[in-house]
Amino acid sequence: MSIEVQSDLPFSNTTFSPKFKHFEINSPLEENIVLHHRFETCKTTPKPENRVYLKPPWAVYHQDGQWIYQWIKAEPPHENYFRTVVTDKEHSFLDIYNDNSIKDKFLKGGLTSLTMFPTDQILMGRILAYRNGCIMHSLGVSLDNRGLLFVGHSDAGKSTMAGIMKQGAAILCDDRNIVRKKDDNYFVSGTWSHGDVPDVSPEIVPLKGIFFLEKSNTNQVIPVTDKRHAFERLLACMIRPLETHDWWGNALDFLSGLCRQVPCWNLQFDQTGQAYNLLKGM
């Protein structure tokens, strides 16, 4: 899947942050998402009865086969300000309407998100939910062309494990990774929303294992046989953007299939770095 960014205003070499260079390609892929930045007022008016989500700063409407995302004020009556996004049913074409203050920001350049929202993960999480995918709060690596995903709570050791895996694996991303199902196989790729490791790899690799991190004084992998438990732990790490009814349906189906198909292990590891050899030998 590729993301093509279009704009009413001209792009320059510095419109986007250099971190996107890792992911830049020359032409769109067959499966392509278009984000079009428009610098005008959105003419589509959402009807209150079509609202399916309200939690400032977001309100979501589903009407006439379109999704409308509004960036709203915190206080009732939650007026829209600055931004509205209108998409088709499949989230293939996103028109992002920006007001004049955003125009200045665009022209200034150095943008750290493609959508020009504080983070891309909200809209990306929605887009992926309609394409058999999700974003995981995780460390993703490519080891001998095998995708490995390491998950755990914020202090579980993702950064430590990234340091260990750097011995011979490419880091896809140490904070947010995309997992997708295509042709009955699961794949993992990194994102530009990295943590401490800015030098990420743009590879898309088959996902061969999910590891629940556990700091220890030993190094071993223990298969997780309770798939239901694995499901709950993965759900806790899944980025959950604007949780509408249909989003939950897609997310639960996706995660359920992921747990069934991709082997999950508890990974106990210490500081010696031997976990790398353990995983390399699997």
Add this chain to the structure above:
Amino acid sequence: MDPDKIYAPSDKIIARDIMGEIVIVPIESGIGDFSDSMFSFNETGTLAWKCIEQKKTIGQICAAIAQEYDSGMDQIEQGVKKLVVELLEKELIVEWTA
């Protein structure tokens, strides 16, 4: 509890069979920590929920459980009543009228 009464899943929830266990997530704008609000059933509860999804009466739910489990009808009725009250309190089901 009226044995002819029918309940149906609320349209504010989503339910899925996850590895043989029904998991229910309440869908509300502004829902916070899902782990506090997620709901799942034991084996009997799963059977009862599947009956609720099929819009079976309370009496039919009890009969379906009695067919599968070796318990007295009084005990089954008490269990179903307790479950229905809990589901209503959590707004996971609503009374259904044709």
